[in-house]
Structure formats: structure tokens, C-alpha cells
Amino acid sequence: MQRTGLFLLLLFTALFTRGQQPDTTGTTTLFEKAPMGLVRFYFDDYYYLVDKDCAFKSIERVSQFLVEKNVFHADFRDFDRNGTVILTGYHNQGVKEGLFKAYHPDGTLKWEVTFEQDRPIGDWKYYYPDGKPMLTLNYDDATVKIMAFWDRRGRQRIKDGNGNYEFRMPFAFYNEYGYPFFERKGRIRNGVPRGYWTTQMVDQNEKKILFTEEIFDDSGVLTDGYNLFLDANYRTPMAFIPMSYFYTAERLLSKPCTFDDHSGFNTYLSEKFSAMLRSSQTLTNIEDKFSYEVSLDQEGTPTFVTLKDSLTTKKLNRYLEMVINEIPFYFPSLDQEGNAIADTLTVYGNLSINDAGQFHFHSFRIVREKQP
Known part of the structure; x- marks a missing residue:
């Protein structure tokens, strides 16, 4: 992922001051001019900018754009792959104002909320595809308080901020556990979670396994969280309301058109490395690069891993080698028929250490020997 604000500013300057389309030959096209002085932006499912011809492009936004401030302005509309409107709203020089509405693929209302000075106010109402109410925040x-909730059978489980909550959500990006969904379950009192809560992993065959246990106090604050997979405590609860990804569009972040980036696997690597090597009391203000090779079988299991380009800070290389051997899986490469094949991957990454000695691994990139 990369911040593209300066990149957009330079391209918009060329596009609108010269009245010409930018030369996109061999380059990435993240936006284009649209009629009536509007601009068309290209996003993936999670509102990261992607090339217009990328297979993962799924959303197009048509909006005014203020080049000098690098922000959206006035009314906008977002369209899915079929040209159906999926989101409408308004920005006042980059600030969300007024009514925002999202739609299911069949055009029925998905949710609606009013923004004031970039913040949601009042009720955020969600609906099932058949138009029946689902959730009111x-x-x-x-x-934020959960005030009402109806299950898929139409039974109201929460009323006036009190009741029982059971809500399933998909994992947005890659997780090493291999489950596509997680299900949150617990009591709601006065709009906030209370008492004992659980999270279960759910597979595609509806098989469930207990993942986390949590205890919330009377004010809705997590007092105790335990991850059964990691055998570890934590203090930040998992999400229990639907995730809204359209916020990401305003950050103007872009992704390369690779499955490793789109699936979130490169982000997973960043988080995995950063979690294993967190900080140092003696190393500060460092920018460094590294790479390593991974031999994969056709199931995506590493058979051999070796550090290729080591860090300049040699004392960290021993720890880096330990981390790269802890990654249990990579997505396998595919042949021209789409079959998984054994391959050799080269993984590139960057390390930043700030003035407080905190580590941040980022800008991961995977090059596959047998797959472009």
C-alpha cells in the first residue's frame, strides 16, 4: 500500500491545467476525467485505488476533486462492476456532510446515516436485502451504541439498547487461521456489550470453533480478553458491528494489482513481522531493506527459506531469520490453466525504526519465479 496524494496532485495538475489526458502507456491509471468536470476514480472492494484494468477493480467513484486540497468535493456516486449505484453522499471540501446511503447489489437500501462535520450523528440504520431492518446504531x-437488532428470521433480539446479540462478519483480509467468517455473541445492555462474550470462527461448512472469550464491564469496556488460538490475553476487542470501508477512499491509498496485495497477505506479513520484532532501546531512526527466498510446494507450504539481502544492522539479522521461518503459508503460484504449482518466491520488505525505537515492517512485495 502506498499514499498517493502527491502522485495524484501532480497528475491532476497535468490533466486539468493542460486540458489533456495523462500518458498512461505502461503506467497505472487510478483515475480519469469524466464529463461535466468530474473525475472517475477506480477502487477495489476495500476502497484502495487500483489500476482501471486491474482484475480486482470493483468500484468506480464519480465526483468533483479539489486538486489544491487533494480532497473529494460535492455529490458523489459509487458504482459496482455492473454499473449499479452502491453508495451516494456529499463532501464539503473533503468533509462528509449530510445523508449517505449505501445499496445492496440489487439496488435495495443497505444502510443510511447522516454526517455532520465528518462525524456520523443520530441513527445509522442497516437493512437486509429484502428491505427488512437489521441493525440500528x-x-x-x-x-457508539447498539439500539436495535433483528435476526435473519425477522425476530427483534435487541430493543431500546437491551437484548442478545449474535452477528456474523467476514474476515476482510487474509488470516492465518483459514476461516472466512467470525461470529460475535453476547449481551447488550444500555447499548453496549456487557458481561461474557465469545467469538467463534466459522468455516464454509458452518463448522464453528471457539476463538476468543471476553468480559465487558457495565460501561462496555473490555476488562479481560483471551485468544484461545494464541493462548494469550489481549485488551482490544474484536469488531462487533459491520465494517465500513468507504472511509479508506479519502486516504487515497493505492495497491498494486497483485493477489498478494489484494488479499491482504502483504499486510499480514507486515503485521506478523512487526508483532514479532517490536522495539529496541538502542536502535533508533533507521530505514533499511531486506529480502528472502521461499521455496513453496503446490499447497503453499514453505519447503526452504533463506535470507537473501540482509539488513544493514547486522545484529537484527538473526531475529529476522527466526521470523521468516515462522511464516507457515504463502499463496501458491498458478499456471496458465489456474492450477497451483510449486514455485520460488522472493519477498522484499522494508524496516523503519523511529526515534522511540519502535519497529515497523512495511512495503512488502512478492515476486514469483513462475508466475508473472
Whole structure:
């Protein structure tokens, strides 16, 4: 992922001050001019900018854009692959204002909320594809509250902020556990979670396995969280309301058109490395690069891993070698028929250490020997 604000500013300057389309031969086209002085932006499912011809492009936004401030402006519409409107709203020089509405692929209302000075106010209402109510969140206070919830059978399980909650959500990006969904379950009192909560992993065959256990106090604050897979405690609860990805569009982040980036696997590597090597009391203000090779079988299991380009800070290489041997899986390469094949991968990454000695691994990139 990369911030593309400066890149956009330079291209917009060329596009609008010269009145010409930018030369996109051999380059990435993240946006183009649209009629009536509007601009068409190209996003993936999670609102990261991608090339217009990328296989993972799924959303197009048509909006005004203020080049000097690098922000969206006025009314906008987002369209899916079939040209169906999936989101409408308004920006006042980059600030969200007024009514925002999202739609299911068949055009029925998915959710609606009003923004004031970039913040949601009042009720955020969600609906099932058949138009029946699903969930009502309230944003009048500093803490978002769950005020109403109906299950798929139409039974109201939460009323006036009190009741029982059981809600399934997909994992947005790659996770090493291999489950596509997780299910949150617990009590809601006065709009916030109370008491004992669980998270279960759910596979495609509806098989469930207990993943986390949590205890919330009367004010909805997590007091105890335990991850059964990692055998570890934590203090930040997992999400229990639907995720909204359209916020990401305003950050103008882009992704290369590779499955490793689109699936979130490169982000997973960043988080995995950063979690294993967190900080140092003696190393500060360092920018470094490294790479390593991985031999994969056709199942994506590493059979041989070796550090290729080591870090300049040699004392860290021993730890780096330990980390690269802890990654249990990579997506296998595919042949021209789409069959998984054994391959050799070269993984490139960057390490930044700030002035407080905190580590951040980022900008991961995977090059496959047998797959372009």
C-alpha cells in the first residue's frame, strides 16, 4: 500500500491545467476525467485505488476533486462492476456532510446515516436485502451504541439498547487461521456489550470453533480478553458491528494489482513481522531493506527459506531469520490453466525504526519465479 496524494496532485495538475489526458502507456491509471468536470476514480472492494484494468477493480467513484486540497468535493456516486449505484453522499471540501446511503447489489437500501462535520450523528440504520431492518446504531454520544437488532428470521433480539446479540462478519483480509467468517455473541445492555462474550470462527461448512472469550464491564469496556488460538490475553476487542470501508477512499491509498496485495497477505506479513520484532532501546531512526527466498510446494507450504539481502544492522539479522521461518503459508503460484504449482518466491520488505525505537515492517512485495 502506498499514499498517493502527491502522485495524484501532480497528475491532476497535468490533466486539468493542460486540458489533456495523462500518458498512461505502461503506467497505472487510478483515475480519469469524466464529463461535466468530474473525475472517475477506480477502487477495489476495500476502497484502495487500483489500476482501471486491474482484475480486482470493483468500484468506480464519480465526483468533483479539489486538486489544491487533494480532497473529494460535492455529490458523489459509487458504482459496482455492473454499473449499479452502491453508495451516494456529499463532501464539503473533503468533509462528509449530510445523508449517505449505501445499496445492496440489487439496488435495495443497505444502510443510511447522516454526517455532520465528518462525524456520523443520530441513527445509522442497516437493512437486509429484502428491505427488512437489521441493525440500528446510535452515534449521539461519544460511544457508539447498539439500539436495535433483528435476526435473519425477522425476530427483534435487541430493543431500546437491551437484548442478545449474535452477528456474523467476514474476515476482510487474509488470516492465518483459514476461516472466512467470525461470529460475535453476547449481551447488550444500555447499548453496549456487557458481561461474557465469545467469538467463534466459522468455516464454509458452518463448522464453528471457539476463538476468543471476553468480559465487558457495565460501561462496555473490555476488562479481560483471551485468544484461545494464541493462548494469550489481549485488551482490544474484536469488531462487533459491520465494517465500513468507504472511509479508506479519502486516504487515497493505492495497491498494486497483485493477489498478494489484494488479499491482504502483504499486510499480514507486515503485521506478523512487526508483532514479532517490536522495539529496541538502542536502535533508533533507521530505514533499511531486506529480502528472502521461499521455496513453496503446490499447497503453499514453505519447503526452504533463506535470507537473501540482509539488513544493514547486522545484529537484527538473526531475529529476522527466526521470523521468516515462522511464516507457515504463502499463496501458491498458478499456471496458465489456474492450477497451483510449486514455485520460488522472493519477498522484499522494508524496516523503519523511529526515534522511540519502535519497529515497523512495511512495503512488502512478492515476486514469483513462475508466475508473472
